[in-house]
Structures are given as structure tokens and as C-alpha cells.
Amino acid sequence: MISFARGAPAPECLAVELLADCAKGAIERDGTSVLSYGTGLGYAPLREWLGERYSIDPGQILLTNGSLQGFVYLAQQFFWSGVGGRVLVEAPSYDRPLLILRNHGVEVSTVAMDDEGLDPEALERELKRGPKPAFLYTIPTFQNPSGRTLSVERRKRIVELAHEYDLLVLEDDPYGFVRYEGTAPPTMFEIEGSIAGQIAHTSSFSKTISPGLRVGYLILPKPLLKPLELIASSTTISPSNLPAATVYEFARRGHFEPNLERMNNLLRTRRDAMLTALERHFGDSASWSRPEGGYFNWLNLPEGIDAGELLTRATEAGVSYCKGTDFYPDGRGAGSLRLAYSFPSPEEIERGIAILAELARDMKS
Amino acid sequence: MISFARGAPAPECLAVELLADCAKGAIERDGTSVLSYGTGLGYAPLREWLGERYSIDPGQILLTNGSLQGFVYLAQQFFWSGVGGRVLVEAPSYDRPLLILRNHGVEVSTVAMDDEGLDPEALERELKRGPKPAFLYTIPTFQNPSGRTLSVERRKRIVELAHEYDLLVLEDDPYGFVRYEGTAPPTMFEIEGSIAGQIAHTSSFSKTISPGLRVGYLILPKPLLKPLELIASSTTISPSNLPAATVYEFARRGHFEPNLERMNNLLRTRRDAMLTALERHFGDSASWSRPEGGYFNWLNLPEGIDAGELLTRATEAGVSYCKGTDFYPDGRGAGSLRLAYSFPSPEEIERGIAILAELARDMKS
Numbered sequence: 135m136i137s138f139a140r141g142a143p144a145p146e147c148l149a150v151e152l153l154a155d156c157a158k159g160a161i162e163r164d165g166t167s168v169l170s171y172g173t174g175l176g177y178a179p180l181r182e183w184l185g186e187r188y189s190i191d192p193g194q195i196l197l198t199n200g201s202l203q204g205f206v207y208l209a210q211q212f213f214w215s216g217v218g219g220r221v222l223v224e225a226p227s228y229d230r231p232l233l234i235l236r237n238h239g240v241e242v243s244t245v246a247m248d249d250e251g252l253d254p255e256a257l258e259r260e261l262k263r264g265p266k267p268a269f270l271y272t273i274p275t276f277q278n279p280s281g282r283t284l285s286v287e288r289r290k291r292i293v294e295l296a297h298e299y300d301l302l303v304l305e306d307d308p309y310g311f312v313r314y315e316g317t318a319p320p321t322m323f324e325i326e327g328s329i330a331g332q333i334a335h336t337s338s339f340s341k342t343i344s345p346g347l348r349v350g351y352l353i354l355p356k357p358l359l360k361p362l363e364l365i366a367s368s369t370t371i372s373p374s375n376l377p378a379a380t381v382y383e384f385a386r387r388g389h390f391e392p393n394l395e396r397m398n399n400l401l402r403t404r405r406d407a408m409l410t411a412l413e414r415h416f417g418d419s420a421s422w423s424r425p426e427g428g429y430f431n432w433l434n435l436p437e438g439i440d441a442g443e444l445l446t447r448a449t450e451a452g453v454s455y456c457k458g459t460d461f462y463p464d465g466r467g468a469g470s471l472r473l474a475y476s477f478p479s480p481e482e483i484e485r486g487i488a489i490l491a492e493l494a495r496d497m498k499s
Numbered sequence: 500m501i502s503f504a505r506g507a508p509a510p511e512c513l514a515v516e517l518l519a520d521c522a523k524g525a526i527e528r529d530g531t532s533v534l535s536y537g538t539g540l541g542y543a544p545l546r547e548w549l550g551e552r553y554s555i556d557p558g559q560i561l562l563t564n565g566s567l568q569g570f571v572y573l574a575q576q577f578f579w580s581g582v583g584g585r586v587l588v589e590a591p592s593y594d595r596p597l598l599i600l601r602n603h604g605v606e607v608s609t610v611a612m613d614d615e616g617l618d619p620e621a622l623e624r625e626l627k628r629g630p631k632p633a634f635l636y637t638i639p640t641f642q643n644p645s646g647r648t649l650s651v652e653r654r655k656r657i658v659e660l661a662h663e664y665d666l667l668v669l670e671d672d673p674y675g676f677v678r679y680e681g682t683a684p685p686t687m688f689e690i691e692g693s694i695a696g697q698i699a700h701t702s703s704f705s706k707t708i709s710p711g712l713r714v715g716y717l718i719l720p721k722p723l724l725k726p727l728e729l730i731a732s733s734t735t736i737s738p739s740n741l742p743a744a745t746v747y748e749f750a751r752r753g754h755f756e757p758n759l760e761r762m763n764n765l766l767r768t769r770r771d772a773m774l775t776a777l778e779r780h781f782g783d784s785a786s787w788s789r790p791e792g793g794y795f796n797w798l799n800l801p802e803g804i805d806a807g808e809l810l811t812r813a814t815e816a817g818v819s820y821c822k823g824t825d826f827y828p829d830g831r832g833a834g835s836l837r838l839a840y841s842f843p844s845p846e847e848i849e850r851g852i853a854i855l856a857e858l859a860r861d862m863k864s
Contacts (some may be wrong), residue, residue, distance in 0.1 A: 142536050150530035157741065158523035165515035169709040171507050199564055199735040206734050214602055234733055239578055344534040348739035368599055369571050370564040374713035374742045376522065 136486035138455040138473045140279060141429045144404070147397045147476075148344055152367045152389055153380060159387075160379035168375045169265075174367030176351075177378035183385055184351060188323075188335075194353055196362055197373050200309055201338040201350035205231050205271070208304060208334070211358065212268040213238040214365075220258055220268040224252045226432075226461030226470075228278045228306070231271055235463075242463045243267065245386045249423070251277065251284030251347075254291040261299045269302040269334075274322065276309035276428020279472035283426070286319045293325045296332035296434070307337045311394060313427035314402035323353065331355050337379050341395050341429065347377040401429070407480035408473060415491030429476040432458075434469060439497050441471040447493045453486045501851035506643060506794045509769070512762045512841075513649055515711055517754055518745060524752075525744035533740045539732030541716075542743035548750055549716060549826020553688075553700075559718055561727055566703040566715035570596050570636070572670060572730045573699070576723065577633040578603040579730075587625055587635040589617045591797075591826030591835075593643045593671070596636055600828075608632065611699045614788070616642065616649030619656040626664045629704045634667040634699075639687065641747040642673035644826045644837035650793070651684045658690045661697035667720075672702045678792035679767035688718065692796055696720050697830050703748050706794065707759050712742040766794070772845035773838065773852070780856035787838075794841040797823075799834060804862050806836040812858045818851045 161168050164179070176197025185192035198204040212219055221235055225244035235242050246256040252272055261267075272286035272292075284292075296303050305322045323335035331335060338350035354362060366373070384390060408431060412422050419436040434442060441457040448454065455474075458467025475483055501757035526533050529544070540546060541562025548727035550557035561567040577584055586600055590609035600607050617637055624757040626632075637657075649657075670687045680720050688700035719727060731738070749755060773796060778786050784801040800806060806822040813819065820839070823832025840848055 140536070145531045145535070148534040150526060150532065150534065153534060154523045154526035154530065157526055157745075158519045161515060161519035161522055165519065166513060167711070169513040169515065169518060169711040170510070171505070171710045199739060202733075203735050230733060230736075237733065345536045346532070346737075346740040348735060348737070357805045368567075368595060368602065370568050370713060371595075372711075372713070374739050375562060375711040376745065377739045377741050377817040380522075380741065 136453045136478050136482045136489075137473065138453065138478065140477060141474045142345060142477050142481070143341065143397065144400060144477050147400050149389065149393050149396075152393070153344065156387065156389070157376065157380045158384035160376070160383040163383070164379060168379045169222065172365040172372035172375050174290065174372055176373045177375045177382065180349075180378045180382040180385075181351075183382055185400060190353060194356065194359060195380055196352045196354060196359070196366060198350040198352060198366070199278060199373055200340060200345075200348040201306060201336045201352070202230055204336045204350055204352035205304070205306070205354070206234055207362050207369075208269065208358075209234055209238055209240070210365050211361055213240055216229075216298075220265055222257070222267045222278070223463070224272050225463075226279050226458065226467055227271065228273060229456070229460045230491045232461075232463050240268075244463065245270070247282065249279070249282060251282050251288060252292065254288050254295060257292065261295065261301060266299075267301070269304050270296075271304045271306065273274045273306045273399050275307055275319070276312065276425050276430070278309070278428075279430055279458075280432040281423040281425035281428055281430045282432075283319070289322050289325055293333065296326075298354070301332060303333045305310060305333055307335060308341050309428035310337065312398060312401065312429070313340050314398055314405060316426040319477055334358065342390070342397070343381060343384060347379045347381060349377045398427070401476055403480055404475045404478070404483060407483040408475040411487035415487050416494075419494075429474050431473050431475070433471050433473055435471065436494055436498055439494050440468050442468065444490070444493055444497065445471070447497070448490055451489050451493060453489050455490075472495045501818045501843050501845065501847045501854075503818065503840065505842060506839045507710060507842050508706065508762065509765060509842050509844070512765050514754065514758050514761075517758070518709065518749065520749035521752065521754070522741065525741070525748040528748070529744060533744045537737035537740050539728040539737055541738045541759060542740045542747065545714075545743045545747040546716075548747055555718060556781070559721065559724060561717045561719060561724070561731060562743055563711075563715040563717060563731070564735070564738055565705060565713040566671060566701045566717070569597055569701045569715055569717035570669070570671070570715070572727050572734075573634065573723075574599055574603055574605070576726050578605055585630060585632045587622070587632045588828070589637050589642070590634065590828075591644050591774040591823065591832055593638060594821070594825045597826075597828050605633075609828065612645070612647065614647060616647050616653060617657065619653050619660060622657065623660055626660065626666060631664075632666070634662075634669050636669045638671045638674075640672055640684070640715045641677065641790050641795070642821075643793075644795055644821065645797040646788040646790035646795045647797075648795055652689050654684060654690055657782050657860075658687050658698065661680075661691075666697060668698050670698055670700045670754055672700060673738065674704050674793035675702065675738070676707050677763060677766065677794070679763055679770060681791040683822060699723065707755070707762070708746060708749060712746060714742045714746045740858050747806045763792070766841055768845055769843070770846060772848040773840040776852035780853050781859075785859075794839050796840070798836050798838055800864055801838065801859055802834075804859050805833050807833065809855070809858055809862065810836070812862070813855055816854050816858060818854050820855075
């Protein structure tokens, strides 16, 4: 099976030996803290390291079991006990948050995006239409699923709109450091540059060190910190210290940047293989995004081909992906699909895309 | 500060060196799995080890970030989106679940207990009264907060009632292995002995290895497994593999039983110091439980003394505990308090109880 379905790093990306040493080192260095209950905010030394990196008070940082759990806590804060309400999402968007919102009985309103990411004009129309949403959920850099990156101008405009309309923005940024070329735009959290602001920022070490460690973090405007810490401690007492202490040890020993460069080189090769294969096998018959980083690109199939139908045939032929409709709350996306190039080898990418293109040609004729 | 407040093990209980080696060994042995995304159920080798230990299908076991998270998942299964409903709890009961149920807007009905634990007759009256509860939450062995243990006869009767009234029972058993003397009664899960039954069982390694690892587990009747796995994967994708793999490595290397014996010896000394100090300083003026294991005993103060008022004075004098009212949903427990003897040293226990008894005498006169 060649999997373009899961946004997971290839096994060779994982620094097994270094992490084994760091896990041991973390317990040896700070065993009593690591092995005892902590606070709901999570392992303090990692929060302090993050605080320095982001130039913020570590007291604004909540560690989570992956960044998705941060999203769940935020959803609980607004929608616990079935209070109801509305959340804005870009369309398409990451499927798991859409599912979580549906489970909470929340109204999900979509905001259009194009190649430059979320459209601020569409956002303002949606804000004017009302009712006031609890928050906007957006992945501005190397978006899941589209691979698109929000332009700097639009980031600035969205921060303005957030202040103008008292809109809380949850900026989910797991891929920001997974950049193969080009210059990183500032995050909206950086653009805002305020402590008690409108932009909450979430990320994790899943794409920069290891997903199995499940170390995510939420950087919150001060008024949200206490209530979310209470939700966190009422769910897990504290997040597990060992994964966080292992990440901290990894960073403390200076492995973070060199390892990220190594991972990004491995991933760049895969992104390149994906773009080359798409060009070779789909040519002018389809269109796709060309991300400068991250794990995904988004393929718009040749006119009239249904991504769900193609998936059935592809699975039989040993290739998987996620169909576009998974990433819309409203059934759109039938002609599109998400290709994760992070896991398969460059050779598998070439072979998998060749198979998809051939199946698509068969369906067309 | 002498803390009788937190149910945490003393630092000397933690096998720092062994766990450091096991964390390293776990990543070295199975790095790709440990460092990659897993399933919502959690790290498979630990689930298989638990399956053998409990003589059940590992497919019935869901690993959680501490057993409290398992409770949260169960509460979400029944009460997500503010569906409402009712849960039965013994009174007194562990305060965190009470808080979680309150946050979900759930009606909490209490069932009386005495020195033999939850009273089955009171349970049946409550079941007859209706409406049908979503589940009964109970800690049958070395209960938090009372230290009491449910008798074997009552366990059998509660299993019968569960079948008679189609009642789901969540048997929370974190302290079952923390036994200093006497014979362990069978769990209700063992008494039922059925796969698709009425008894769900939850526990963790917090009291037997380390709380900071946050490795808990839920053993579920089959019909609940799939929905709870979906909730789990929609919250964290998968629980962190590293703590679970470290626990598995610890068990695989044969450390679990000898380490538990070592921990229990350290805790027995503390329990003994607590009982001796209570006898010496309170004598006939108060009454308390005499648990054969676990972390807690429950002190009924001399007539007329309010545990909240005493706590204010005790805190000033450098002694803390949890007041009885924290463990009732309805304001009862004003004359009682929970003493955790797991954390302070035997000398601190003697000194702390002497201070409490003196303060109580002052309040009386």
C-alpha cells in the first residue's frame, strides 16, 4: 500500500537514538518532577523554553497531548454542556476539528480561500452576517489539507478584523517550521504582538520531532488561560511529563535545529518527487498546489472525476489518499483530494501518482 | 508545609533509575512505533500485557492519560452536546469526577455508604426511584476519600443489581494493588466474568509506578469500546506512546511486582504512622477509617468542629488536607476530612496530626 492518506513523517525522519538518550537523560536529570504529578499547564522547563522562543510569558502556555487536544479544550470552553454557538473555519479545513465541532452540536460556517489562503473579505462578510462566532479556526501556513499559505498582507488584515470585530482567532501552526525554501511570513500571533489579544496560537512537536510523543501547546490570551487550565486539569490532572521532558532535553542539548534541518531535507525530496510526478503524469489535465513546506498538496482532478470513486479504485490498486469532501462540512470538494507526501518514499510517490493518473484517465474515457 | 492534601506518592517511592533505563530501552527496542502516531486505543504491547494480566481481550482496553481521562471520555459518551441525564455516585466520592459531571450539567445522585462501602440496598432504592442513570461511579477498594473497601458480599450483590436493572457500573480501582496486608477481594469486573457485561473497570499506573507518567486504562464492555475509541482519537489522535512503552518495558523487565512491594512497604510505614498518631493525639475524641491499603483515611472530627474552619487554622500552622465537603455534591461532610498519608514522611505525619489535634482541642474549648 502506498499511503498518501496520513500526515505522518517517514520513519527515517525520527531521531530514534537521540530521543532514546534524551528520554533517559530527562528522567535522570529531573526524575522527581518528571515522575510526579504536575500542574494542568504541563512540564515547566519546556514551557520556559517555549516562552523564550516565542518571547512570551511561559504562564501563557498550556501543554497538551498533541495540538488537537488544545482545540478540544477550546471547544469545551465555549460549548461544554451543549451551549451551542458558531465557529468559522476556512474551506477546506482539517477534518478532525470539523468532527469535534459537529460532536459538540456547533454550527460551522465556512470562509472561502484561494491560492493566497483565507479571504479576508469573505471573513468580514461572514462576521457582518452574524451571529458572533466563538472563534475562527485557521491554519495559515502550509495548510492542512490544501498546502496553501496565507499571504502577509492578509495576515495583517485578519488581525485588524479580529480587533475590529472582537473575534478570537485560533491560529494552528504545526507546519510553520517545516519549510523547505522561501521566507517564513510572521504568524498572526507575532503580528498582533499583544499579550491580552485576539490571537491564540497552537502548535506541536509532532511535525518537528515526533508525532508519537504527542507534545502540543496552546499559547493563549491571558483571560482564556485560567479557564482552559481548569479544563485541562479536570481532564488529565496534568499532561504526561515524560514526553514533554524528553522534548525539552532534546532542545536543551541543541538537537532541535539540526534535526529539523535533517527532517526538512528528507521531506523536501518527497515534496519534489510529488511535484515532478504530478507534472509527469497529470500534466495539464489537473491542477495542484505547490507548497514551500509542510506535508500536503491539494489536487483538483480532471473535470468530472469524483475523488471518492477514484479512491475506491485506487485502494484496490494499492494507493490511498483522503478525498476532498472529508475537509468540508457541507459536501463540497468532490473533485479534489489531499495528497500527503510526508510518509512514502520518493519512488513510491512516483509510482503512486502514476497509478492515480492512469486510473483517472480510465475513468475519463 | 506538611501536606495531607494530595494523593501523591512520596518521592522515594519513584524508581527513578529504573524508569530512566526503561524509557531509553523502550525507544531503542521499538522506536518507530513509539515515536509514530498510534491508534486511539494506545500502545499495543502494553494493552497486550494488561490483557494477559486481566485475562481479557486486549481489544477491550483503552489506554488513557491517567484514569481520570477515561472518566471524561465516558461522561462525553453519555453527555456530549448537553444531552443531560443522571449519574449515581457513592457519598463521599472522589472530587474530580463530581466536578466533571457538574461541568457537563449532569444530575448527580448520591448513594449512602458505611464502613463496608456502598450500601446495595440504598443503591436499589435509588434505581427504583429512577430515572435510569447513565452509570454508577464507584471506587470499591481503599476508596478515595474514605479509605473504605467494599465487602465481597456487597460486590456480588451490586453485580446482580447491575444485571437486574441494566445498570452500567464504572469500577475505578487505582488502589487495588496498593495493599499492605489482608486478602484482596475480587473486583466486580472479575465477579461478573463476562465480556459484554455491565461492569467497566478503570485503573492506572499512577499509584503503582509513577503518577507523572499518566498512564491509565479503561476496560470496557464491547459495545462501549468503539464509541469511546472514537472520542479518544477525536481528542488526542492517540495517547502518547512513550509513557505507555516505558511502563511496558518496566513490566517486561520484571520490575513491576518487586517495585510494587517496595512502594507498598514505604506506604505501609506511613499508614502505620498515621494510625498511631491519630490514636495518640485524637484518642476517643474522633473516629477514623483503618484501611489495609491505599493512600487515604477519613477522619470524623470531634462533634461540632467544622473541617473548613480547622483547615484555615491548620494552613496557617503549616498543615494541609482536603475538607470533607469537597467530596459530596450536596454540602455534607462538614465535620469530616480526608487525610492522605502517602506523601509526608512518618515523622511529618506524627507532627502534622499532633498539630491538627491541638488545633481541634483549641476550637472545642
